Amino acid sequence: MKLEEIMTRKLESISSDATVYEALEKMVGKRIRSLLVRASHDAETDGVVTARDVVFKVLVKGLNPLKVRVGDIACRPLRCVSKDESVQNVAALMEQTNVARVFICDQEKIVGVVALMDIMQAALIDRARNAHV
Amino acid sequence: MFKRWLRGYDKEEAALKAMHEHLQLMCMANDALGDLIRREETSRAETIYDLEREGDMARRHALSIIFEGAFLPYLRPSLCRFVELVDQAFDTLEDTARFFERISLHDAIADECRTITSLNKEMCEILRLAFQRAIHGEDIREQVLAIRILEKRVDDLKAEINQKIHDIPVGDFWQGKFYADFLDSLTTFSDHIEDASDALYVLTVSFR
Numbered sequence: 001m002k003l004e005e006i007m008t009r010k011l012e013s014i015s016s017d018a019t020v021y022e023a024l025e026k027m028v029g030k031r032i033r034s035l036l037v038r039a040s041h042d043a044e045t046d047g048v049v050t051a052r053d054v055v056f057k058v059l060v061k062g063l064n065p066l067k068v069r070v071g072d073i074a075c076r077p078l079r080c081v082s083k084d085e086s087v088q089n090v091a092a093l094m095e096q097t098n099v100a101r102v103f104i105c106d107q108e109k110i111v112g113v114v115a116l117m118d119i120m121q122a123a124l125i126d127r128a129r130n131a132h133v
Numbered sequence: 134m135f136k137r138w139l140r141g142y143d144k145e146e147a148a149l150k151a152m153h154e155h156l157q158l159m160c161m162a163n164d165a166l167g168d169l170i171r172r173e174e175t176s177r178a179e180t181i182y183d184l185e186r187e188g189d190m191a192r193r194h195a196l197s198i199i200f201e202g203a204f205l206p207y208l209r210p211s212l213c214r215f216v217e218l219v220d221q222a223f224d225t226l227e228d229t230a231r232f233f234e235r236i237s238l239h240d241a242i243a244d245e246c247r248t249i250t251s252l253n254k255e256m257c258e259i260l261r262l263a264f265q266r267a268i269h270g271e272d273i274r275e276q277v278l279a280i281r282i283l284e285k286r287v288d289d290l291k292a293e294i295n296q297k298i299h300d301i302p303v304g305d306f307w308q309g310k311f312y313a314d315f316l317d318s319l320t321t322f323s324d325h326i327e328d329a330s331d332a333l334y335v336l337t338v339s340f341r
Contacts, residue, residue, distance in 0.1 A: 005251075009244075010293065121282045124275070124278055124279055124282060125255070125259075125279045125282060125283065127275055127279075128259055128262070128275040128276045128278065128279030128280075129255070129258065129259055129262070129279065131262060131266060131271075131275060131276065
């Protein structure tokens with residue numbers, strides 16, 4: 001199974017200058033667990049912010065999410081792979097680097113994202129499809 | 134396990150054969166629909182209509198054998214329900230082809246529609262495999278779960294299409310109606326397959 005078949009093409013993003021509260025609003029509103037953080041300055045690179053980052057780096061530390069920049073808590077660098085990469089290799093990369101989502105890039109452009117949940121579902125479908133009668 | 138469904142007569146085997154043929158024809162029609170929508174091979178529409186007619190014959194054959202007394206009486210309603218659900222899916226598939234012939238797929242939603250076609254095809258294959266496993270007395274819970282996952286994906290794509298559909302220009306009432314009907318039947322197919330897989334699962338579970 002190729003990544004292209006299981007990746008999410010609809011990427012939700014936010015500017016790195018936005019506040020964590022704005023990111024929270026977006027995540028809650030769209031019921032998603034991560035956002036692509038688009039760099040708003042040349043000195044920055046794109047990153048990703050997850051619900052985990054928001055909780056551990058801001059909320060439980062008692063920081064005000066209205067005053068913290070998303071760019072300051074985003075994880076970088078983004079883990080990018082080609083859309084032709086196999087699901088097994090991506091799973092191995094996730095295990096090695098301890099990340100839960102990998103971005104799919106096509107000539108420097110991010111075209112999708114694959115999360116652990118997508119890989120789990122792909123594995124389940126593969127098992128069901130290849131069951132021997 | 135499935136041997137317990139049988140009473141040792143040929144009727145049961147004939148009914149199962151007809152049911153399997155029905156499923157197989159639906160999978161073939163699904164392949165043809167994939168060619169029709171992905172590659173716009175219009176000649177494939179006729180293939181789908183022919184397969185649907187053949188499928189109707191297989192369904193009638195399966196049901197008539199069951200009504201003639203195949204299987205234990207308490208199994209018959211569940212088996213008939215499974216056959217009818219597969220047939221509903223088959224009819225929906227045929228409708229999709231008919232409506233597709235009357236519209237031109239807009240670029241804004243073309244990718245989503247093509248992906249749904251692939252997912253529908255995959256669901257169909259997995260249902261056929263589940264049926265084969267069920268008649269061999271094997272567990273089908275993995276197939277049922279896979280179908281549920283795929284159905285959820287179709288639902289997500291349906292939501293994306295519904296968001297984009299407002300931007301699609303519609304010439305007149307009928308064009309709009311055919312477009313809406315096409316999208317409705319394309320996305321309803323997976324619901325029928327999920328219902329059929331649930332019905333099959335209930336049949337297998339009743340023997341535990």
